[in-house]
Amino acid sequence: MLQYFMPTRVIMGEDSIKKNPSVFSEMGKKALIVTGKSSAKKNGSLDDVIEVLSKNGQSWSIYDKVMSNPTVECVYEGASHARAEEVDYVIGIGGGSPMDAAKAIAMLACQDITEDQLFSGNYGKEVLPMIFVPTTAGTGSEVTSASVLTHHKQKTKIGISSPVLFPDVAFLDAKYMDDLPRDVTVYTVIDALSHSVEGMLSVRANPLTDALASVSIRMIASCFEALKKFDLSRKDRENLLYASTLAGMVISSTGTVAVHAMGYSLTYFKNMDHGRANGVLLAEFLRFIEEHLPDKVEQILSYMGMKNVDEFKDLLDELLGLKEEITLDEINMYTEITMPKHNIKNTIVEPKKEDIFNIYKSSLC
Numbered sequence: 001m002l003q004y005f006m007p008t009r010v011i012m013g014e015d016s017i018k019k020n021p022s023v024f025s026e027m028g029k030k031a032l033i034v035t036g037k038s039s040a041k042k043n044g045s046l047d048d049v050i051e052v053l054s055k056n057g058q059s060w061s062i063y064d065k066v067m068s069n070p071t072v073e074c075v076y077e078g079a080s081h082a083r084a085e086e087v088d089y090v091i092g093i094g095g096g097s098p099m100d101a102a103k104a105i106a107m108l109a110c111q112d113i114t115e116d117q118l119f120s121g122n123y124g125k126e127v128l129p130m131i132f133v134p135t136t137a138g139t140g141s142e143v144t145s146a147s148v149l150t151h152h153k154q155k156t157k158i159g160i161s162s163p164v165l166f167p168d169v170a171f172l173d174a175k176y177m178d179d180l181p182r183d184v185t186v187y188t189v190i191d192a193l194s195h196s197v198e199g200m201l202s203v204r205a206n207p208l209t210d211a212l213a214s215v216s217i218r219m220i221a222s223c224f225e226a227l228k229k230f231d232l233s234r235k236d237r238e239n240l241l242y243a244s245t246l247a248g249m250v251i252s253s254t255g256t257v258a259v260h261a262m263g264y265s266l267t268y269f270k271n272m273d274h275g276r277a278n279g280v281l282l283a284e285f286l287r288f289i290e291e292h293l294p295d296k297v298e299q300i301l302s303y304m305g306m307k308n309v310d311e312f313k314d315l316l317d318e319l320l321g322l323k324e325e326i327t328l329d330e331i332n333m334y335t336e337i338t339m340p341k342h343n344i345k346n347t348i349v350e351p352k353k354e355d356i357f358n359i360y361k362s363s364l365c
């Protein structure tokens, strides 16, 4: 079914948290604040939230143990913390990892779901209300209904997805990204770019998601030169943040396609950051699509002001630097893991096993 649905209220601009204290008081008395280990404490986002809660006379408890690529174990631990503290709502602050963990925690705090049921997609409607504050410009998790978790038993990352997982409110304030390091900035921007490009190459793409994707790709491309020099103004940071939220809105309806399916193995086995994993595969994936749908790829490249896939690959190579080594045996294993993933069937041209193998090979060998 072709549709566009995204129910999250998005509030944007500098100091938007401090200017909107009632958004927090309306959610309940006590919050669980979910963050990663340290960045939220350093970039001002946690301070702003705590200032508002204190002024509102609200209480809170902090769960700050979310690691990058959060695990199933982590979200169950966070949910026990939420239950023990009897919180009314969840505030997720950070990159995609704390935001994704916060979604699963908000649901597991209300529903008894076993680990085996967690990836079934069959959940009740009970979930704690959620306020999200993205501090990277990449995942768009603040406006999606997906929570991507590391599943050690299946040796991969899997998304859980349900309309109940859409956050209620997202605050977009680029000031929290002033000191985002170069590599995290580049990888997360490429993740956002990948979301918009993949959204356009999804079987669920439609005129509304294509419109959002085209603006998002153009906004990101307007920052390519600044990204290469890593000389980003606050305005650039803001453009990248809004572009990444737009890209999140795209995948909230289209889902991601083969690039994300393939990238999960690179993250799981090679410890590659999520956005980097997508970035090393994206150009060769476009080359595969180009063989079948050249006009579509030409259109995407034109949004970036580029003439061909080689030009795009050169840009990604410059941004990503030296690539990891990978053997043909590893590629065979990743191909087996990737093929059953639902994002493969979601691709506008469904890749066969040999296509997936070849995209890995031409990207990394």
Ligand code: NAP
Residues within 6 Å of the ligand: 035, 036, 037, 038, 039, 040, 043, 066, 067, 068, 069, 070, 094, 095, 096, 097, 098, 100, 135, 136, 138, 139, 140, 141, 144, 145, 146, 147, 148, 157, 176, 177, 178, 179, 180, 181, 184, 187, 188, 191, 274, 275
């Ligand atoms: P991340 O894992 O959330 O964060 C990466 C690193 O950046 C961490 O070390 C973090 O530190 C640091 N950091 C975050 N914000 C910072 C800031 N403002 N200043 C300085 N450092 C900062 O990375 P991410 O790329 O944003 O998220 C990746 C995850 O999102 C993956 O698990 C991926 O699968 C998932 N994802 C989800 C969706 C979705 O729709 N739900 C879509 C795409 C990707 P701390 O740990 O100290 O915070």
Ligand code: ZN
Residues within 6 Å of the ligand: 139, 191, 195, 260, 274
């Ligand atoms: Zn992604």
